[in-house]
Structure formats: C-alpha cells, structure tokens
Amino acid sequence: MINVLLVDDQPLLRMGFRLVLETQPDIAVVGEAGDGAEALAQVASAGPDVVLMDVRMPGMDGLEATERITRDHAGSRVLILTTFDLDEYAFAALHAGAAGFLLKNVQPAELIAGIRTVAAGDGVVAPRLTRVLIETFTRRNPARPGSADDPRLGRLTDREREVLIEMAKGLSNAEIATELGLSEATVKTHVSRILPKLGLRDRVQAVVLAYQTGLLRPP
Template sequence: MTIRVLLADDEPLLRMAFTMVLDAQPDMEAVGEAGDGAEAVLLARRLRPDVVLMDVRMPGTDGIEATGRLVRHCPQTRVLILTTFDLDEYAFAGLRAGASGFLLKNVLPEELLAAIRSVARGDAVVSPRITRRLLENFAHQIPAGGLPEVDERLHRLTPREREVLVEVARGLSNTEIAAGLHLAEATVKTHLGRILTKLELRDRVQAVIFAYENRLVRPA
C-alpha cells in the first residue's frame, strides 16, 4: 500500500529534496506541494493524503494553525511537523493542534521515512526528550492530594504491560525500556500495541497522559 504524502514548506529546494527522497521509496509517493499553511489545507482537502509533512514557520497561515484546520477537515490525514527550530512551544502547540509527530529538519533520511511510516500506521512520533518536557508542562495540571478514582481500563493490563506503561510515561524510548526490563525491543513494541488497544488510546502521548492521570507515575 502506497503512503501518499503532501509537502508543506515555503522553501522550494527543500520540497524538491523531500520529494526525491519520498519518490525513491517503493511504498511512498509525494502527491503535492504547498508553500504555506492555507495552501496545504486546500490541497489536503482535495488530495486526501495519508500524511502531511508540515513546516511551522511559513508566510500567512503557519503550520500550527494549518495543522488544526487539517485535523478538523481531514481527520484521516495525519500531520508530521518538520521544523528547523528546536523550540518547546512549537512541539507543544503542534501536538495540541493534533499533529502526530514532531521532528527536526536535520533528521536522517531513514529516520524521517520511518517516522512517516509510523504516522501513517496511526502511531505518534515524539522523541523521549519532547515527551519529558511535555510532561513537565503537563504536571502542574494534575491535582495534588487524595487518591483519584482509578480508570477501570487499567485493570485490563497484565503486570508486564503495566510495567511497560510506567516506563513509557517516564519518557523512555523502546530501546531504553527493552534494556531496563531485559526484553527484546520487538517485545516492547508488542506490549505497547496491546496497551494502546486495551486502554482505547490513540498513541504514545495519550498513554503517557493516562499514566499520569492515574498516578502510575508522579511528576518530579
């Protein structure tokens, strides 16, 4: 199955480079290019791509606003934000707007391609560093004192799945979790998939918030 990708960036040379990388893959196709956020939304509504690679800083409608519009009008299209600037406000604003991932433009081509495939499958692509800093910002919203009512979905997890969920909530990558729990990385991925299914969650970010809301881990 071919993953149809729309590119949104105000730099034509970057769009050309990304198009060449995508079209060289047997399972990907660049279906369109947009120079700003408004054009990206219009093209996405017409072309219905699987994934939009979205720059943040563009003239007119920026990538954050465009992401919010895309999520509302094209719910089947996933957005992967790709930016030059490693700023928390961009990452958090993008995730709040509904983006499925956040990467820097200096990412290796193989990492970008892996991220596109993950997002197309319905996964989230957020680095552990961003997850940790997201939680630092999220922590103040968690009420202190008293034990909250435990979500009944938590009882669906096995003890091992609960362990994996705690490590995910700590912001660890699958590789780090595998090393810490003495598991194969593929086993960690399997556990995470089952966790998301049992808890009826969309992605890793939602799993982290679920764990904090249910006090499986506490903010530092």
Template sequence: MNGTDSRDNRDNRDRKERPIRVVVVDDQPLVRAGFAMVLDAQPDIDVVGEAGDGAEALALLDRTAADVVVMDIRMPVMDGVEATKRLGERPDPPKILVLTTFDTDEDAFAALQAGASGFLIKNVPPEEFLAAIRVVAAGDSVVAPRVTRRLLDRFAGQLTPAEPQKADDRLAILTDRERDVLELVAQGLSNSEIAARLYVAETTVKTHFGRILTKLELRDRVQAVVLAYEIGLVRSAG
C-alpha cells in the same frame, strides 16, 4: 468484528496496495523540493501535493487525499500548529509529522498537543526521514518514549489540566492494569520495559495499550502521554 476493526483492516489492505500519499508543507520552496525529491524516489511513497503555509495546506487537503502531512511550524498566513489543530478536527484526518528544530522551537510541543503524531528534525538523515513516514502511516509515533517524556517535562506548564471529574471519568473506563500501562508509558518506558516491570509478556502490554487507545479515543503513543499529563496521572519532573 466491529465496524471500526473492519474499516481499519480495509485501510491497512489499501495502504499495502498503493503508495503512501504524502503532502509536504513548508514555506521554503527549496526545502519542499528537497523533501519531495527524497520521497518520490521511493516506490512505496507518492508526494501528492505541496503547500507553502497552513492555509494553503488545508485548501489542498480539501481536494486531495493524503495519508501523511509533513508539516513545518513557522510559516506565514497560518502556522503548522494551527493547521495541525484544524486538520485534527476533520473526520479521518491524515497523520501529521512536525518539522522542527526540536531543542529551540517550543511551538513543536503545541503541535503535539494539537494532534501531531511526532517530530522530525529538519536535518534528519534521509533514511530516518523515510522510516518516519512509513511508521506514521502505519499508525505509530515517531517520537521515542523517553524523548516524548523529556519534551513534556520541559513544556508541562503549557498543558491545560483536565477538570478533576472529567479526568476521573476517563480513568474510570480503564482497568487497573490498563491504568498501570498508561502510567508507565507516560513515564517513558518502552513496551519491553513495561513488560519486565509488570511481569507480563510484551504482547500483553501491546494488547493493553491498544485497548487504552481505543477506550480513550487516542491515535498513538504521543497522544496517550499528553493525556496522562493532562489528567494528572503523571507529573512533570521539573
């Protein structure tokens, strides 16, 4: 077992032994209070801090450890996109859930590209909100595959394509089957659909995808789809 595997296993054990630590970032005090109230009512979740803008959030996270940050987009001083980007540059950053109106807030896509693990709609039902926190804390994405694809198709023009040589280098470290899996993930297929398409077991798809994340140094499915667009493995339908 390598050092990374050992650390990941240790982190997973730690999370099972303590609540998920959450920071809520929103410039509206009543919104922050509402989210914090819902979260703190759960025995496995602990709100460890609140902030009114991105700069305040960065300062808070300098002194407070968190597993998940619920991040608004439109805020004064520093918005959620810039805060997400800066957090992603830190070692072992928390997972970021972006708060967005989804259909109208184009900045949400920029936050995804900056490293957010997914999206929450501000009027999301409490049970979905709580489930999203737990999913992201476990290292997964809260954006459904087809939603990710639709969002990327809509905003593909905002992507910065990778240089051809750099794209080739990244693809070269993948096996042919891993490249097939990445392409199908980026097309919006679920693991079970990919398994059916490739005539393999779903567990095999999960294994391949795990290796893709490791080799390409990606955190989750969302980042994998963004990368596939950036390197030209898939292209916008628009």
C-alpha cells in the same frame, strides 16, 4: 503506498524531503504547499495519508492548519517538523492532534521510519524532543505526591498500565511488544483501549498523563 504531502515555506527544504522520500518504493509525494491555507486545499484534493507540516509559515501557520486537518480530514495524519528547539507552536500543534514531531535535521532513515510509523496509526516523537516535552509539562504541572492513584488510572487493567508506562517512555508499538513479550497486534489493541478509557486523544496526551500523575518520573 503511503501518500505524503510536504508543507514548508522553504522550497529548497521541500525539494530535499522530496528527493529523500521518492527513493522509497512505498512512499509517494502527492503534493507540496508553502503555507497552511495551501496545505488545506491540497489535503482536500489529494487526501494524503501523512502531512509533513512545518510550523512557522506566513499566512496560516502550521498550528491552525493542523487543527483543521485533524478536525476535518481524519484520514490524513500530521507529522510536525520543527527546528532544534521545541517552540510553543510545535508544542501546541501536538495538542491540536498532530501524530508527532521530528527535528528538521532528522536523518533520512529516521524521517522515512517516522512517516511509515505515522501512516500505520502509531505516534512518533524525536527522543530529544520527548525529553523536552516531558520537562516542559512536568515543570508546568508538577506531579503531586501520591497522584499515581489518579482515579483515571484505576480504569486500566494491570497490563494496560504496563503498556501505558512503556508508551510514556516513548516506545513504539513494536518496541512495547518486544519489551512486554506480546504481539504487536495485542499492543495495538491495548493502546486502542487505553486512550478512550483515559479520555485521551492520542499517545502524546498519554505520555503527558503518565508524567503528570507520577506514574512515571522524568529521568
């Protein structure tokens, strides 16, 4: 059973998410919170597997709450819910350790799949927002000519480099496994080795590195 905490300052949105999630036999909503401080208290008491986190809330916002949750409650993973445009808060929340982010107008099936993916230890980013994220990072930090020879990339095996490229395309572990003809367990092993070799915290940072070094170019 995947235990989920809903964090949003709009009660109607929380109710809508609850109605969607409670139709699933493997997902249980264990609590709701209207701001970051309340979310921290709920995480401490309920220990959810996944926290669906709004960003802009009164009092403690979702960014600070995400930072504290990822620092103090490693068993709870944060999935950011953001509006149509990628705002700076959501952008910063990924740096704070969020496992990914989805649009608030996401289709129910996508939301459910995203929660399951995050609960399984993988990352999830809405495809359109992946493009915005990449464009933002590459605009701020354009790849340098020849930077694909970054010494950090030299720490990877050829197969790990292939996995990193597929990760940077936004593929899940299951999709990478299909693309490279590997088992999903093997892909998870590669990912678990790639991140520490590159000194990275999560898949989002891996995506950023791949584009910053020029290993993969924006479409």
